[in-house]
Amino acid sequence: MSDWERSSTARVIPPARPRKLAKVPFVELADGRLQGVVSSGSDIGRVYVSSVAAGTFAFACSTNNNRPCGGARGSFCNHIIALINESVLQYGAERVVRYLKAEIPAGDADGPALVAAMRSTRPQADATKAAASVFSRFLRHLAYLEHGPVTAPLPEMHFFPPTRAVA
Template sequence: MVLSVETRSTAVVIPPVKPRKLAKVPFVELADGRLQGVVSSGSDVERVYVSSIGAAGHGLSCSTNNNRPCGGLRGSYLCKHLQALLEEAELQYGRERVARYLRIEVDEGTPLLAGLKPHHEPAPAATVFSGFLRHLAYLELPGSAEPIPELHWFPSVSRPAEEG
């Protein structure tokens, strides 16, 4: 008997397409109708930016974790944080998946950035940042072979069990 993903409390993790630089963009996800994540500041190690690009309308949002607007985001111009987020998303999920999620159509050699129809549209940074902090908290749990109840939903790299 093969257990399907639907009958398990864990899901198989899809590894990144290419290795990522976690120090630059420690958190990136395709969720809530946006490409969103946390991007480290290039000038201050204490500061991070919560950046997002809307999937359908390509609304841009970038602010610090204290909700201060990014000085580099101007109307339809992507700041360096949004550019880094898009680049790291391509490494994590692959170009095709990111393009499909954001509904971007570009030729093979053309950067995804060229397919955006961007405009400024503030998004809730607190939700993304709290998700990032929640993921960091899991890293602080001590190693254990015992099940951890609060992680029963967390993706696992294990394969479905097979019975003969």
């Protein structure tokens, strides 16, 4: 067993490639879903909570006020497509494909290929239940960005690995 597996801290994995956070500020592979928050293209004050379930590819997209997305009717909307493409940048295509249990040839794994492989599915009713918890985690994530640089520990962040001071 390696040192990080025996420690009480989580290993931080850097993004596969840099990504722009303006369109998709929050992406995660959690709870058996690819899920995240996507900015609206038409209203700067609106965001969408989008998710795609692993294995079934059941999808959901709704505003932060829990109103359904008008574009997610029987097929992936632009918010879900943006979420999938950004997840490939964040985690790498192979990891996202493996997590979602998609069947894509190894050499063809990228965002558009993943979207094409999953696009023909239909949403399931239980896919929308994730929106509240995803948006809550996103808001918590934003709250950490408001903290100024301090050396005192933040009790709710005790699970993050300590960083070394750069001289």
